[in-house]
Amino acid sequence: MNVPKPILRLIESFESLPGIGPKTAQRLTFYLLHFPQEQLQKFADSLADLKKNINLCDTCKNVTEFSICELCSDASRDHTTIAVVANPLDVFALEKTGYKGVYHVLHGVIDPLNNIGPEEIFVNDLKLRVKSMIDEGKNLEIIMATNSSMEGESTALYITKMLRDAGFNDQVLRISRIARGLPVGSDIEFADDITLSRAMEGRSNYTS
Amino acid sequence: MNVPKPILRLIESFESLPGIGPKTAQRLTFYLLHFPQEQLQKFADSLADLKKNINLCDTCKNVTEFSICELCSDASRDHTTIAVVANPLDVFALEKTGYKGVYHVLHGVIDPLNNIGPEEIFVNDLKLRVKSMIDEGKNLEIIMATNSSMEGESTALYITKMLRDAGFNDQVLRISRIARGLPVGSDIEFADDITLSRAMEGRSNYTS
Numbered sequence: 001m002n003v004p005k006p007i008l009r010l011i012e013s014f015e016s017l018p019g020i021g022p023k024t025a026q027r028l029t030f031y032l033l034h035f036p037q038e039q040l041q042k043f044a045d046s047l048a049d050l051k052k053n054i055n056l057c058d059t060c061k062n063v064t065e066f067s068i069c070e071l072c073s074d075a076s077r078d079h080t081t082i083a084v085v086a087n088p089l090d091v092f093a094l095e096k097t098g099y100k101g102v103y104h105v106l107h108g109v110i111d112p113l114n115n116i117g118p119e120e121i122f123v124n125d126l127k128l129r130v131k132s133m134i135d136e137g138k139n140l141e142i143i144m145a146t147n148s149s150m151e152g153e154s155t156a157l158y159i160t161k162m163l164r165d166a167g168f169n170d171q172v173l174r175i176s177r178i179a180r181g182l183p184v185g186s187d188i189e190f191a192d193d194i195t196l197s198r199a200m201e202g203r204s205n206y207t208s
Numbered sequence: 209m210n211v212p213k214p215i216l217r218l219i220e221s222f223e224s225l226p227g228i229g230p231k232t233a234q235r236l237t238f239y240l241l242h243f244p245q246e247q248l249q250k251f252a253d254s255l256a257d258l259k260k261n262i263n264l265c266d267t268c269k270n271v272t273e274f275s276i277c278e279l280c281s282d283a284s285r286d287h288t289t290i291a292v293v294a295n296p297l298d299v300f301a302l303e304k305t306g307y308k309g310v311y312h313v314l315h316g317v318i319d320p321l322n323n324i325g326p327e328e329i330f331v332n333d334l335k336l337r338v339k340s341m342i343d344e345g346k347n348l349e350i351i352m353a354t355n356s357s358m359e360g361e362s363t364a365l366y367i368t369k370m371l372r373d374a375g376f377n378d379q380v381l382r383i384s385r386i387a388r389g390l391p392v393g394s395d396i397e398f399a400d401d402i403t404l405s406r407a408m409e410g411r412s413n414y415t416s
Contacts, residue, residue, distance in 0.1 A: 003300070004273045006261050009254040016247075017236050028225050029258070030297055033271065034315075037259055039224075044256035046217040048249050050240060053214050063241065065212045089238055092211070107242075 007033075059129065061105045061122045063088050077102055080133070083143040084126065084159060086152065094145060101143070104129065109146055109155040123159055127166055134172050141174040148180050215241075267337065269313045269330045271296050285310055288341070291351040292334065292367060294360065302353060309351070312337065317359040318366055331367055335374055342380050349382040356388050 003011075007029055014025035032040060056062070057069035060082075064070065071077065071091075081101030085091055086109045094103070108121040118124070133140055144159065146152035160175050181199035182191055191199070211219075215237055222233035240248060264270070265277035268290075272278065279285065279299075289309030293299055294317045302311070316329040326332070341348055352367065354360035368383050389407035390399055399407070 002278055004262050004271055006254065006258050006273075007271065010258050013251040013254050016251075018239055019232070019235075024227070026297060026300075027227075030295060031226055032255070032258060033262070033296075040258060041256050043221040043224075044252040046214065046221045047240070047255065048252035050214050050218050050237070050248060051245055054212050054241070063212055063215065065214075070210055087238060088241075089234060092234075 056105075056107075060103045061107060061125060062091055062103060063105075071102055076100075080138050081141045081143065082126075082129075083145045084156075085145045086147060086155070090145065101141075106146075106155070109149075109151040110158055111151045118158060118162075121155075123162065126159065127162060130163060130168060130173065131166065134168060139172050139174075141176060144175065144177045264313075264315075268311045269315060269333060270299055270311060271313075279310055284308075288346050289349045289351065290334075290337075291353045292364075293353045294355060294363070298353065309349075314354075314363070317354060317357075317363040319359045326366060326370075329363075331370065334367065335370060338371060338376060338381065339374065342376060347380050347382075349384060352383065352385045 010029045010032070011022070011025045014020050014028050015022060020028070032043075035043075053065050054063050055065070055067060057064045057072055058067055059072040060069060062069045062071065066073075072079075078101045082104050083094055083099065083101055084104045084106065085094065086106050088105055091103050091105060104122070104126050106121040106123065106126075108116055110116060110118055110121065110123075130140060130142070142159075142163065144156035146156050156177055163173060163175065179202045180195065181202050182188065182195065188196065218237045218240070219230070219233045222228050222236050223230060228236070240251075243251075261273055262271050263273070263275060265272045265280055266275055267280040268277060270277045270279065274281075280287075286309045290312050291302055291307065291309055292312045292314065293302065294314050296313055299311050299313060312330070312334050314329040314331065314334075316324055318324060318326055318329065318331075338348060338350070350367075350371065352364035354364050364385055371381060371383065387406075387410045388403065389410050390396065390403065396404065
């Protein structure tokens, strides 16, 4: 049986998205058949226009409608503390914690298995940014806020080595890594070995 | 933090789809930011054009690019056996079984909790179709191939009653229901009570 071409085309488009397999793509497409044309057109426009008014911030590479993002142009934030994150979504997550520094969005992590090297993400821009701030006489803290996965860890290591190799020492540049440990509310009994040993290594002084 | 409007708009559009919550909508949107504009435009076009070249078949109400679908215009099929299904996706599923009759697509099931009555789906069209065929002197079989859910069962019951009330008796119209029983490969031990009792009721003669 031949499925009508417009349906096939939309199924294929949905299948190109991550986490959407053939069955889900079919289900979504047939669901959309019941949408009024007006709403379909609105959806289509929001797809076509997605990147039209969006830039990457000149400073931190986060997505923004302006040339400098709202966070980077906010004078009340601490511009000498820079959290290095992989994706814009990580910025949203960290914003909820009340963090008041600024960000550097890499747009990916170093992942040799998927042919993503340091040139594919914004690591060099980070080096230039750090250099220009240190040249201005500022002392910085870089917080490595990449995922606690193998790729996230190796990206954090790579960037740390790159910055130290560029001659930025402890005096002008503190480099920290977000803590790995037990998630709040979880049981020691069920924690995996690596998480638990990281939690032991990262223990802090306890004051009551 | 203000998320750029084009991103918010697309997130909202994705959230209107079934089974896609806020987190998935965000993930899909930020994934699409890495698509080339050309591919985004293609996706947008396939959404906007989805319904432009699609009709419902005059006879069976299945989706098609023509006024009569390929299945209904195929003379090699048995046009006196009509499988009544809820959705076009069910047609795909039944086609894989090698079924050689035709279909009637209801585009939904009777579901009073969601305000879907018999007028919202194509049950009346089925009655007219059956009537005109019987008037031509044909004997028909209607196979109720709706889901084995409460809505599917009550829709099958409703249609059966409607056709019998319209005066089509056993002589001219056989009405059957697809079997409910153990799925192939499953264990009696783990089958639920209703499925197992349906499997017992629906037992057939066994020839080795």
